[in-house]
Amino acid sequence: MLVCKAWRSDGLVLIRNSQQQKARLLNWTHREAERKSFVSVCSTLGELGMAFHVAPGANKGDIAGQHRQALRRRRSGSAPLMLLALVLLALALLAGVAYVFIGSRGSTPPMQTLITADALMHSQRIAKAAPRAMLGDPEAFKQLHDSRKEFNNNVRVLLEGGNYQGDKIQAPSSDMSQNLKELRMAWQSSDKAADSIFRLKTELTGISAAHEKMKDLTPVLQELSEQVTKLKVEWGGTPREIHAAAQLSMLTQRLAKNALQLKISDGVDPEVAFMVGKDASTFRDIVDGLLDGSEALKLSLSKDAETRDRLTELKAQFAEYQKHVNQILGLMPKFIAAKQAEQLILSDNENLKQTLIKLQKKYRGQP
Incomplete structure (x- = not known):
């Protein structure tokens, strides 16, 4: 409320705005008021939202009456504006809600799209895991x-409907059902292949461990073989004995190379596996011939103690090495089966990926 007081004796007017809790003091003379027609008073009152004209010599009652008239004019003029502002605000809020609702409905994909995306992720995970599983x-x-299990669950939910992470998934339409059957067909071979590799976990882990043991023993065999050759030369061994000792170094290197090829090659070459077994037998026969003599290899037994010590140590180390060779060769049929399963997963992966992408587009309504 605006309270105005006037003292005609000195023209002092006090204007107070109770809402803003501040007072403004205007001091003027009747002569100044007459000259300026009380513009300053009206201006000050206008700043407070209550502009009205005060005649010279106005008393307290005149000012109060003018104030009431100004207040009525202000209220009558501001009411339509306030109503219009409220209407516009309500319309803006309704438009915003409608935009969010319609936009969210148009941008949120169906749960089937998310399930298909999850299946795609697991298909790629399987393709990456299979070669590493072959290495133990x-x-x-x-x-x-885990990925095979999740993929199968995804396909089941898409085909039959059901619960997925707390959401109810409806059974597919007849048109979509045909696309899902194509997905199941594309997945069947990889599904069986992944299961085959997993079931051979013990064998593949054992083969990997055997390869690591052979890798550790290779430099030991190489060092001992070179020492035997050197000793044969120093002790005046026959050319045949020196040549046989030198063969041990060559066989050690070839065994390591072929064993690695069996482990990392895309396919298992039966010839390579045969050579590994043959070279291992040849190595053992040469060591035995140099140590104890051999009529078949035309080798005499070694008589000097130092050479015999080296050959004895070499024989013991190679016995451990050959144990791992035999383990790998014995598991070779299962390793070949797992290798074929791995190749099947990798060859089918691109087709499976494209089938899933096509299905995603179908759910999104894309061509």
Whole structure:
């Protein structure tokens, strides 16, 4: 409320705005008021939202009456504006809600799209895990098992409907059902292949461990073979004995090379596996011939103690090496089966990926 007081004796007017809690003091004379027609008073009152004209010599009652008239004019003029502002605000809020609702409905994909995306991720995970499982990686077997399980669950939910992470998934339409059957067909071979590799976990882990043992023993065999050759030369061994000793170094290198090829090659070459077995037998026969003599190889037994010590140590180290060779060769049929399963997963992966992408587009309504 605006309270105005006037003292005609000195023209002092006090204007107070109770809402803003501040006072403004104007001092003027009647002569100044007459000259300026009380413009300053009206201006000050206008700043407070209550502009009205005060005549010279106005008393308290005149000012109060003018104030009431100004207040009525202000209220009558501001009411339509206030109503218009409220209407516009309500319309803006309704438009915003409608935009969010319609936009969210148009941009949120169906749950089937998310399930398909999850299946795509697991298909790629399986393709990456299979080669690592062939190398005996324990984590790869876990990924292979878990992703195969999740992929099968995704396909089942898409085909039959059901619960997925707390959401109810409806059974597919007849048109979509045909696309899902194509997905199932594309997945069947990889599904069986992934299961085959996982079931051979023990064998593949054993083969990997055998390769690591052979890798550790290779430099030991190489060093001992070179020492035997050197001693044969120093002790005046026959050319045949020196040549036989030199063969040990060559066989050690070839065994390591062929064993690695069996482990990392895309396919298992039966010839390579045969050579590994043959070279291992040849190595053992040469060591025995140099140590104890051999009529078949035309080798005499070694008589000097130092050479015999080296040959004895070499024989013991190679016995451990050959144990791992035999383990790998014995598991070769299962390793070949797992290798074929791995190749099947990798060859089918691109087709499976494209089938899933096509299905995603179908759910999104894309061509």
